[in-house]
Amino acid sequence: MLFRARFILIAIAVVLTTPQTANEIYLEGIEEPFATIASAAYEAALKSDVNLSPELVANRWGELGMLLQAHNMHEQSIAAYSNALTELSDPRWLYLRSIAYGELGRVGESIDDLIVVTSTMREVAIIWYRLGQALLKAGRVAEAKEALTTALTLDEDLAIAHMTLADAQILDAEFVNAKASLQHAYRLQPQAGQIAYRLASVERELGDLNASQMWLGRRVNQFSPVVEDPMLSLVAQYSTNPTFFISAARRAWERGDRETALEAYRQAIALEPQNVQNLIGYTRLLTVLNRYDEAEKTLDTLEQVSPNEGMLWYFRAVVFLEKDLVLEAQNAIEKAIAIDPTPEARNLEREIAELRKYD
Amino acid sequence: MSTASRTVHILCALIAISSEFAEAEIFKNVTSASNLDFVHQNGQRGQLWLAEILGPGVGVLDVDDDGLLDVWAIQGGPLDARDKLLPSDQLYRNITRDGKLLFERIPDQANVDATQYGMGIATGDIDLDGDVDVFLANFGENELWLNRGDGTFESAGNEKGLIGTDWSIAGSFADVNGDGALDLYVVNYVRFTTALHKECLGISLRSDYCAPTAYEPTPDQLYVNQTDSTFRDVSMSADIQSSVGGGLGVISTDLDGDGLIDLYVANDPTVNFQWRNLGNGKFENVAMNSGTAVNGDGKPEASMGVDARDFDHDCDVDLFMTNLTSETNTLFRNSGEGWFVDATNSAKLGASSYPYTGFGTGWVDMDLDGDLDLLAANGAVSLIANADRASELSPLSQRNQLWLNVGGGQFTEILDDEFVESVETSRGVAFADLDNDGDSDILVANNDGPLRVYQNVASTNNNWVGLIVKDQNTVAYHATLSIVGQRCVSRTVRTDGSYASANDPRIVFGLGQETIQPQIRVTWSDGDTRTFGPLAVNQYHVLAR
Numbered sequence: 001m002l003f004r005a006r007f008i009l010i011a012i013a014v015v016l017t018t019p020q021t022a023n024e025i026y027l028e029g030i031e032e033p034f035a036t037i038a039s040a041a042y043e044a045a046l047k048s049d050v051n052l053s054p055e056l057v058a059n060r061w062g063e064l065g066m067l068l069q070a071h072n073m074h075e076q077s078i079a080a081y082s083n084a085l086t087e088l089s090d091p092r093w094l095y096l097r098s099i100a101y102g103e104l105g106r107v108g109e110s111i112d113d114l115i116v117v118t119s120t121m122r123e124v125a126i127i128w129y130r131l132g133q134a135l136l137k138a139g140r141v142a143e144a145k146e147a148l149t150t151a152l153t154l155d156e157d158l159a160i161a162h163m164t165l166a167d168a169q170i171l172d173a174e175f176v177n178a179k180a181s182l183q184h185a186y187r188l189q190p191q192a193g194q195i196a197y198r199l200a201s202v203e204r205e206l207g208d209l210n211a212s213q214m215w216l217g218r219r220v221n222q223f224s225p226v227v228e229d230p231m232l233s234l235v236a237q238y239s240t241n242p243t244f245f246i247s248a249a250r251r252a253w254e255r256g257d258r259e260t261a262l263e264a265y266r267q268a269i270a271l272e273p274q275n276v277q278n279l280i281g282y283t284r285l286l287t288v289l290n291r292y293d294e295a296e297k298t299l300d301t302l303e304q305v306s307p308n309e310g311m312l313w314y315f316r317a318v319v320f321l322e323k324d325l326v327l328e329a330q331n332a333i334e335k336a337i338a339i340d341p342t343p344e345a346r347n348l349e350r351e352i353a354e355l356r357k358y359d
Numbered sequence: 360m361s362t363a364s365r366t367v368h369i370l371c372a373l374i375a376i377s378s379e380f381a382e383a384e385i386f387k388n389v390t391s392a393s394n395l396d397f398v399h400q401n402g403q404r405g406q407l408w409l410a411e412i413l414g415p416g417v418g419v420l421d422v423d424d425d426g427l428l429d430v431w432a433i434q435g436g437p438l439d440a441r442d443k444l445l446p447s448d449q450l451y452r453n454i455t456r457d458g459k460l461l462f463e464r465i466p467d468q469a470n471v472d473a474t475q476y477g478m479g480i481a482t483g484d485i486d487l488d489g490d491v492d493v494f495l496a497n498f499g500e501n502e503l504w505l506n507r508g509d510g511t512f513e514s515a516g517n518e519k520g521l522i523g524t525d526w527s528i529a530g531s532f533a534d535v536n537g538d539g540a541l542d543l544y545v546v547n548y549v550r551f552t553t554a555l556h557k558e559c560l561g562i563s564l565r566s567d568y569c570a571p572t573a574y575e576p577t578p579d580q581l582y583v584n585q586t587d588s589t590f591r592d593v594s595m596s597a598d599i600q601s602s603v604g605g606g607l608g609v610i611s612t613d614l615d616g617d618g619l620i621d622l623y624v625a626n627d628p629t630v631n632f633q634w635r636n637l638g639n640g641k642f643e644n645v646a647m648n649s650g651t652a653v654n655g656d657g658k659p660e661a662s663m664g665v666d667a668r669d670f671d672h673d674c675d676v677d678l679f680m681t682n683l684t685s686e687t688n689t690l691f692r693n694s695g696e697g698w699f700v701d702a703t704n705s706a707k708l709g710a711s712s713y714p715y716t717g718f719g720t721g722w723v724d725m726d727l728d729g730d731l732d733l734l735a736a737n738g739a740v741s742l743i744a745n746a747d748r749a750s751e752l753s754p755l756s757q758r759n760q761l762w763l764n765v766g767g768g769q770f771t772e773i774l775d776d777e778f779v780e781s782v783e784t785s786r787g788v789a790f791a792d793l794d795n796d797g798d799s800d801i802l803v804a805n806n807d808g809p810l811r812v813y814q815n816v817a818s819t820n821n822n823w824v825g826l827i828v829k830d831q832n833t834v835a836y837h838a839t840l841s842i843v844g845q846r847c848v849s850r851t852v853r854t855d856g857s858y859a860s861a862n863d864p865r866i867v868f869g870l871g872q873e874t875i876q877p878q879i880r881v882t883w884s885d886g887d888t889r890t891f892g893p894l895a896v897n898q899y900h901v902l903a904r
Contacts, residue, residue: 105710105713105714105715106714137709171704171705194657197653198656198657204698219657222653
């Protein structure tokens with residue numbers, strides 16, 4: 001209730017301080033510390049002095065939009081970006097608003113924004129890809145193909161654009177073309193299971209069931225091709241709490257986006273470098289991905305923070321074992337068990353003991 | 360009554376229509392006027408228990424054999440302190456007159472004292488005595504209620520072999536082994552109790568309901584009716600437990616056209632199952648190879664409700680399922696060659712469903728023009744899904760959706776309608792012609808809210824023919840009906856599908872402006888085929904052998 005009252009006051013303040021009627025941003029009910037940070041950003045945007053340049057005011061609204069978008073508050077981020085665009089027509093805010101519209105299934109509005117963005121930022125392949133993807137969702141297949149072709153003209157290595165172009169070709173029953181697009185995408189990013197799955201579907205349509213089975217076998221995960229989108233990366237950094245990053249890491253990991261998961265962990269660690277659990281979680285991901293050198297560096301940090309942490313010595317043992325340093329691994333696991341005899345550590349101890357028999 | 364049809368004495372209440380159907384109102388909320396006063400309680404106490412957000416479904420069945428479909432409303436109640444006086448499911452008799460939907464509570468609940476925490480309902484005549492029996496899927500022990508034939512029920516369950524204490528969501532009756540008796544597939548979700556509850560956070564760090572992945576999924580069960588109305592659990596021998604997922608929705612129908620009844624299970628959030636009936640008592644999960652395990656991206660989705668009909672009139676059964684917000688609902692078009700294609704975007708069903716979490720769903724010919732339209736009842740499962748409306752009283756509420764089949768395999772969303780405008784936490788939907796005027800009305804079960812009844816008021820001057828298919832004196836499940844002379848216009852008798860709900864067992868063919876009395880070909884599930892008619896339009900007929 002106090003929070004609501006606070007925003008009523010702010011709403012009154014906006015009437016007094018801003019020349020134009022801004023879209024209201026609803027922040028009630030959100031948790032701390034995000035609530036504090038978001039309300040401060042909102043207040044700053046609302047209280048923008050009339051003497052400030054439109055660019056600066058627009059930036060304040062745009063940054064609030066990014067903060068809200070980073071926390072999946074898409075409707076509110078749209079309101080903030082719209083306020084920014086009222087001040088200044090900046091393709092950055094249009095682009096991010098189009099993404100937020102897309103998240104809410106408002107594809108028509110997303111397309112409208114993207115068309116404007118592509119008219120001013122004609123050389124950015126990722127934006128043409130987003131337009132193509134949105135047009136495809138809207139069933140505007142011919143226009144989607146055009147946009148995706150433009151994206152690929154600008155960046156022929158954009159695997160996701162090849163894959164999405166194949167989707168458009170499939171809708172037009174152009175299965176031979178779709179197969180070619182997907183094979184191109186697969187050459188670029190063979191680790192993306194979504195490409196292999198589509199190739200299985202296309203081969204089925206083309207009547208080659210053996211090839212379809214082969215591609216199904218290559219669908220080793222459900223990952224889409226990796227997309228590098230600097231603007232969205234910027235949005236992702238607009239979070240304020242390491243727990244958010246851990247949650248984001250978990251979700252990224254679940255959807256198979258390993259790099260994003262690792263990046264989210266790095267952000268969390270940067271915000272809270274003494275957090276033992278985050279360091280352990282990050283190490284665990286690195287060892288799963290066989291990135292033992294990076295894991296070792298993280299363990300060095302962890303040892304400085306908490307040398308008596310059982311999992312530190314457990315993962316030391318894992319890394320030593322990977323390097324065939326069996327004796328060192330045994331010493332490490334014994335330390336781990338002395339601190340915390342978890343079933344995981346006991347299992348590793350047995351495994352190491354077996355290996356020691358052959359030393 | 361061995362051969363020809365007999366007309367059921369039902370009047371058709373035709374209502375004037377707008378010439379532009381897409382702009383006309385279709386469903387009108389008549390809950391208050393109909394005296395349907397049921398309110399679901401989900402037992403929430405602030406702990407955000409997973410079980411409190413998944414129910415309920417709703418069932419329609421003709422309890423007293425008067426030709427009007429009655430309502431079985433499923434109740435939840437407290438999730439803890441279940442040693443106290445517990446609320447029961449409620450039964451409502453349909454006493455509709457002159458096209459005005461009207462219900463009354465059945466005195467003494469027809470002897471039903473169903474006080475388990477309810478989730479879903481399945482209907483079927485398990486003892487072949489001509490009346491409809493009821494299976495209740497519960498968070499707790501499942502229940503079986505046998506219809507005594509006098510409008511009352513008696514509890515049976517453990518003695519019939521239907522022992523199940525896993526958290527069940529839905530069931531589907533189908534004669535999967537061809538012995539003439541209805542078998543039962545039970546969909547189970549995850550291993551959860553209030554004691555096993557976990558604390559989960561949403562992305563904005565708000566406490567939120569856990570995703571089902573926080574808990575261990577439990578295997579489904581297949582019970583074979585031993586033809587003496589007792590059941591035997593054959594889940595292991597039938598290989599049904601070779602795949603395990605968090606099951607929410609189920610339909611039984613012949614998906615591959617081999618004459619055997621297959622099963623399709625909508626899982627949350629893991630891959631869906633397509634259980635191919637091998638005909639030897641065993642089933643094989645062919646979903647990955649047939650393209651129905653994951654969406655066209657190759658990603659599993661969090662599927663809730665499901666239905667199967669031939670929406671594109673190409674002589675095979677297509678699938679539609681409702682999914683979680685940030686996923687689209689998914690339309691799998693049957694290629695007719697043993698696999699399915701994700702046709703969601705080409706059908707223009709993708710973008711509009713993206714913001715919503717769908718539950719109850721079904722193909723229904725809303726305007727009786729002969730093609731199948733679509734409906735989804737929506738409601739979120741996590742607070743974060745509606746973080747933008749965090750201050751609202753019911754943060755899980757979402758609006759519902761209707762899509763009109765406009766031909767060419769495409770749909771258009773209808774926005775101006777009382778069902779669509781209703782913003783509640785909707786779960787199960789039962790489809791039924793409650794006023795016997797030919798078009799489908801709907802019952803919507805809301806979580807921790809009132810049961811709604813929407814009357815179809817868009818009755819055009821289109822013609823229709825209604826059919827009740829019987830084998831001896833009981834409803835002939837999985838009989839397939841087609842209109843003679845029209846290619847691939849067919850429907851299969853089922854009451855399952857949607858979400859945790861039991862639907863009208865009758866078949867209605869919308870005929871558009873066609874006035875010629877149709878002939879109907881019936882193929883019973885054992886392959887026996889007969890042709891009936893010509894049949895008078897705008898009334899129901901019983902087709903029996």
